[in-house]
Amino acid sequence: MKNKITLDYIILFLFKGLVVILPLFFLPWTASRLGMDNFNKDYLLWILIPLIFFLWLGKSLKQGEFKFIKTFFNIPIILLLAVYGLAAFFSLDAYSSVFGSYGVYTNPLLTFVSIVLLYFFTASYFKARDIIEIIKAVILSFFAVVFFTLILFIGSWIFNLGSDSLLNQFFVLSAGSFEDLAIYLAVINIFIIGILFNRASLELIIKKNLHKLVIIFFLCLSFFFLLMINFPPAWWLVLAGLVFLFLVNNYFLKNKFRKRKNLIFYLVSIILLLGIILINIFIVDNNVFANRRTAKLQLDFNNSYSIAKEAVKNKPFLGYGSDTFPYVFSLHRDASINNTDYWYLRFNKPAAYIFELIITTGIVGTLSYLFFILFYFYLFYNFLDYFASKYKINTSKEAGDYDTIAASLMAPVLLLLIGQFFIMPNIVLIFLFWLFLSLLALIAREISRDSGKKFKPDFNLYKINKTTNPDLFNGLFLLIFLLAAGWIILFSFEVKYWVAEAFYNKAEAGEYGLQKAVNLNPGRFNYKITLAKYCKEKAITELEETGRDIKKAGNLVNNSIDWARQSVKEAPFSIIANEALGIIYRDIGTYSKDNQVFAIKAFREAKKLEPTNPVLSVELGKLYLETGAIVEAVSVLEEANNLKNNYFEAEFNLAKAYSQSGKEYDALMILDKIVKEQPSADVFYEQGRIYYNIGNFDMAINNFEEVLDIVPNHSNALYSIGLAFEGIGEKDRALDFFKKVLDLNPENKEIMEKIESLEEED
Numbered sequence: 001m002k003n004k005i006t007l008d009y010i011i012l013f014l015f016k017g018l019v020v021i022l023p024l025f026f027l028p029w030t031a032s033r034l035g036m037d038n039f040n041k042d043y044l045l046w047i048l049i050p051l052i053f054f055l056w057l058g059k060s061l062k063q064g065e066f067k068f069i070k071t072f073f074n075i076p077i078i079l080l081l082a083v084y085g086l087a088a089f090f091s092l093d094a095y096s097s098v099f100g101s102y103g104v105y106t107n108p109l110l111t112f113v114s115i116v117l118l119y120f121f122t123a124s125y126f127k128a129r130d131i132i133e134i135i136k137a138v139i140l141s142f143f144a145v146v147f148f149t150l151i152l153f154i155g156s157w158i159f160n161l162g163s164d165s166l167l168n169q170f171f172v173l174s175a176g177s178f179e180d181l182a183i184y185l186a187v188i189n190i191f192i193i194g195i196l197f198n199r200a201s202l203e204l205i206i207k208k209n210l211h212k213l214v215i216i217f218f219l220c221l222s223f224f225f226l227l228m229i230n231f232p233p234a235w236w237l238v239l240a241g242l243v244f245l246f247l248v249n250n251y252f253l254k255n256k257f258r259k260r261k262n263l264i265f266y267l268v269s270i271i272l273l274l275g276i277i278l279i280n281i282f283i284v285d286n287n288v289f290a291n292r293r294t295a296k297l298q299l300d301f302n303n304s305y306s307i308a309k310e311a312v313k314n315k316p317f318l319g320y321g322s323d324t325f326p327y328v329f330s331l332h333r334d335a336s337i338n339n340t341d342y343w344y345l346r347f348n349k350p351a352a353y354i355f356e357l358i359i360t361t362g363i364v365g366t367l368s369y370l371f372f373i374l375f376y377f378y379l380f381y382n383f384l385d386y387f388a389s390k391y392k393i394n395t396s397k398e399a400g401d402y403d404t405i406a407a408s409l410m411a412p413v414l415l416l417l418i419g420q421f422f423i424m425p426n427i428v429l430i431f432l433f434w435l436f437l438s439l440l441a442l443i444a445r446e447i448s449r450d451s452g453k454k455f456k457p458d459f460n461l462y463k464i465n466k467t468t469n470p471d472l473f474n475g476l477f478l479l480i481f482l483l484a485a486g487w488i489i490l491f492s493f494e495v496k497y498w499v500a501e502a503f504y505n506k507a508e509a510g511e512y513g514l515q516k517a518v519n520l521n522p523g524r525f526n527y528k529i530t531l532a533k534y535c536k537e538k539a540i541t542e543l544e545e546t547g548r549d550i551k552k553a554g555n556l557v558n559n560s561i562d563w564a565r566q567s568v569k570e571a572p573f574s575i576i577a578n579e580a581l582g583i584i585y586r587d588i589g590t591y592s593k594d595n596q597v598f599a600i601k602a603f604r605e606a607k608k609l610e611p612t613n614p615v616l617s618v619e620l621g622k623l624y625l626e627t628g629a630i631v632e633a634v635s636v637l638e639e640a641n642n643l644k645n646n647y648f649e650a651e652f653n654l655a656k657a658y659s660q661s662g663k664e665y666d667a668l669m670i671l672d673k674i675v676k677e678q679p680s681a682d683v684f685y686e687q688g689r690i691y692y693n694i695g696n697f698d699m700a701i702n703n704f705e706e707v708l709d710i711v712p713n714h715s716n717a718l719y720s721i722g723l724a725f726e727g728i729g730e731k732d733r734a735l736d737f738f739k740k741v742l743d744l745n746p747e748n749k750e751i752m753e754k755i756e757s758l759e760e761e762d
Contacts, residue, residue, distance in 0.1 A: 139205075184432075564581040
């Protein structure tokens with residue numbers, strides 16, 4: 001039957017479906033609060049690719065013969081996979097290295113395993129005719145992305161939709177940022193241009209003129225979006241892609257093309273692109289590019305290099321493990337960041353994938369990846385060498401039909417490879433890179449079969465037959481059975497974790513939803529942090545109510561501390577977990593001073609994990625001040641002051657520490673500086689308090705008056721100015737201010753006694 005649904009049909013349908021929906025795939029009930037565009041895409045890969053892989057193996061089992069691509073190119077891929085596995089095993093956070101760090105999901109072990117399965121499946125299973133169907137799926141996916149972007153742009157213009165609009169939020173959660181979109185469009189545009197200007201490929205893939213016109217329309221539309229986004233790395237990639245296609249099409253496939261028309265198109269396009277790039281270099285503000293990267297929590301190149309260098313010194317061989325960059329950033333961030341506009345941010349991605357690789361897989365992983373890249377440059381060289389000789393020899397028609405598609409595939413692979421040294425790709429770009437690589441391997445396999453010794457290296461299929469190799473076949477069957485059982489178990493965990501994310505993002509679920517998320521996925525320490533904060537806020541609310549329930553508040557406090565401790569136990573190297581524990585102890589310490597000691601301990605641990613963060617030093621210094629550890633307070637606050645210039649919190653609290661350690665004049669020097677830059681009631685009050693303590697009542701009165709000009713009902717300032725007036729003998733004026741304090745605090749016995757004492761003296 002023509003429309004008979006076979007296993008081959010199901011496998012191809014699932015594979016094409018994955019290619020089409022991945023770029024825009026997301027589910028609203030598991031959309032991260034952090035704009036985590038990769039979460040659902042990773043899960044889609046973890047589920048669909050193994051499913052497709054095992055369907056293929058099941059079919060092979062039924063037929064009694066397994067077929068795998070056999071080439072020495074398998075060596076660097078398997079080596080790279082082994083390094084990823086070892087790096088994950090010895091990782092700072094094994095859970096994040098396997099399943100991805102929350103809010104990052106760059107390339108955890110499960111994703112890399114899925115990508116490798118994609119490569120071996122595609123290169124081994126599909127036939128030459130399937131390449132056309134897969135490429136059509138890539139183009140259809142491109143249409144969907146461009147169409148949705150068009151809707152977004154029209155909505156922004158006509159309806160003035162801002163960054164908070166549902167449409168824009170949907171785009172960020174599905175496609176990622178506009179910078180990610182620009183790189184995606186640049187890569188796919190070059191791929192499609194390679195097809196359009198390759199007559200043999202064009203005739204195979206796009207046969208109807210109407211379809212060609214539709215593709216050209218979407219191509220022009222995507223270039224318009226590139227102009228609107230104006231992301232410099234995207235332009236550089238387009239330029240590199242056009243130069244590569246020009247060289248390949250005109251010097252290696254010259255017998256197949258209309259050379260003059262190609263020459264005009266490429267030269268005009270390259271000149272226009274050079275103009276755009278020069279405008280970006282000399283006219284457009286360079287800070288725009290830096291700010292856009294920062295908005296994505298993506299670090300700049302200099303700091304990425306600095307952190308990578310420190311990471312290699314500390315963990316040279318296998319690095320810190322996949323998806324652990326947020327940990328490493330905190331540990332090795334340079335203090336110079338503190339004097340930039342983005343000093344308060346914790347970056348979760350370096351400037352480029354190569355830095356991520358160095359940091360998370362070490363020297364061994366980086367060398368393995370470079371080894372892998374060299375292999376594929378060798379493959380590119382062989383393709384070009386084959387093209388140069390093939391069109392003079394003119395081999396079989398099938399090879400001649402499909403091998404020219406390789407030229408169109410080589411361009412995006414090269415761009416994505418180059419891009420990994422300059423950009424941080426998302427999961428869609430990583431997927432496309434490996435998809436195009438696997439299609440190149442498939443074409444190399446077909447050429448090796450049809451052209452005999454004319455193409456090197458050999459890409460052949462290794463066959464294990466049930467009849468000829470029964471022992472090997474049965475052993476492989478047992479291995480597949482165990483792997484399938486493992487995948488089913490893993491799949492059950494993935495479903496649980498997906499449901500956990502849905503509960504976590506369901507805001508109205510409150511404590512119940514958060515506890516469900518923790519129960520379903522106890523490995524996610526951020527769930528426990530959020531639950532700890534929720535319990536703390538509920539406890540504080542209960543304590544501040546008139547008819548407060550002390551027992552209920554106490555239970556909430558204990559629960560908050562317990563969840564925060566569990567998060568630290570789950571992720572002991574996480575600065576976020578340790579800082580959250582310190583904040584909870586600190587906030588609860590307002591009602592129970594005993595907890596301040598535990599807060600100090602937690603902030604000390606946090607400071608070890610992020611030693612150049614001045615905020616942690618300030619928090620620690622404030623706690624030392626509250627507990628009377630003045631020497632320690634001075635030490636850490638001086639450190640905070642040195643870490644960041646003109647940091648109000650550090651300077652102000654250091655002045656308070658100096659005043660309490662007998663260095664009043666040093667304190668006044670700091671406060672005089674602050675007053676000139678950031679005058680406030682708190683600063684004036686602290687100055688007045690110090691002047692009062694050293695007996696300079698006139699200056700104290702002046703400062704307290706400044707406070708009252710800003711905050712007329714400032715109780716402490718009213719009381720202090722009363723004391724100052726009393727100190728200079730103006731008891732009537734002092735009495736006036738004390739009475740104002742009593743009006744604000746009618747039940748204050750201390751002020752009542754003070755007023756009575758002054759009135760008796762009169």
